[in-house]
Amino acid sequence: MASTNFSPTRVRLATHVHACRTSDYIVLLDLKRDMYIGVSDDDTLAAFRWIDGWPPPPQPKGTGDDNVPRPRELIEALRLDGLLTADRQPDQSRVSATVPRARVALTDGIESPGTRVRPREVFLFAYAVARSRILLKFCRFERVTKYARGRRQQIGSDPLNDGIDTDTLSQLKQRVHTFTHLRPLAFSGRDACLLETLALSEFLGYYKMFPAWVFGVATAPFSAHCWLQYKDIVVNDTPDRVGKYTPIMVL
Numbered sequence: 001m002a003s004t005n006f007s008p009t010r011v012r013l014a015t016h017v018h019a020c021r022t023s024d025y026i027v028l029l030d031l032k033r034d035m036y037i038g039v040s041d042d043d044t045l046a047a048f049r050w051i052d053g054w055p056p057p058p059q060p061k062g063t064g065d066d067n068v069p070r071p072r073e074l075i076e077a078l079r080l081d082g083l084l085t086a087d088r089q090p091d092q093s094r095v096s097a098t099v100p101r102a103r104v105a106l107t108d109g110i111e112s113p114g115t116r117v118r119p120r121e122v123f124l125f126a127y128a129v130a131r132s133r134i135l136l137k138f139c140r141f142e143r144v145t146k147y148a149r150g151r152r153q154q155i156g157s158d159p160l161n162d163g164i165d166t167d168t169l170s171q172l173k174q175r176v177h178t179f180t181h182l183r184p185l186a187f188s189g190r191d192a193c194l195l196e197t198l199a200l201s202e203f204l205g206y207y208k209m210f211p212a213w214v215f216g217v218a219t220a221p222f223s224a225h226c227w228l229q230y231k232d233i234v235v236n237d238t239p240d241r242v243g244k245y246t247p248i249m250v251l
Contacts, residue, residue, distance in 0.1 A: 101243070
């Protein structure tokens with residue numbers, strides 16, 4: 001039988017785990033196993049006092065730990081699943097899932113640019129799609145996220161907080177329009193948001209454009225979605241749609 005003797009001190013979510021609170025659940029994203037885990041909110045109200053990185057209650061009362069019972073069974077179950085760690089070193093690679101509320105789609109109120117596509121753009125599109133397919137097929141999702149995060153961090157910008165000038169915005173619209181125009185050559189369905197968003201991120205990266213890659217979840221029923229965003233501008237979706245999801249991870 002597995003031991004249940006676990007240190008009474010505070011613990012934290014492992015570096016490969018991200019969490020968010022929806023209206024009725026805590027949702028955990030385990031990058032190592034590429035899976036989402038839902039925990040009933042009734043079982044987690046005290047967990048944030050003992051687990052760093054755990055989403056707090058909507059209206060937390062007080063800040064001390066002294067009178068808050070330790071949810072031993074929950075902590076032990078999460079520990080056995082490899083979702084918790086006693087390592088107290090700060091995780092510098094973790095990115096907060098705080099995302100500005102999306103208010104506008106990239107192409108709202110803007111006439112689409114011309115559809116003239118150069119051979120180089122076709123090549124870059126094909127290369128981005130092929131590279132994205134290979135990454136998702138042969139690499140664990142944890143490695144894919146590290147790759148995406150590392151590539152954007154190299155430029156030292158924060159797309160969710162830094163401003164975007166008019167020229168860059170115009171170029172971004174042109175590149176996204178080109179990708180959309182070429183999309184039927186590689187994609188046939190509407191439910192491949194992970195592959196399409198990664199491919200678009202790759203394509204834009206060739207032009208030194210690195211919008212944030214946002215992952216969100218919804219519950220009752222459960223669904224997951226991802227999109228690209230600059231500040232409050234949704235690059236490849238609409239505010240109405242992404243507004244239905246609670247952000248859980250940002251790359």
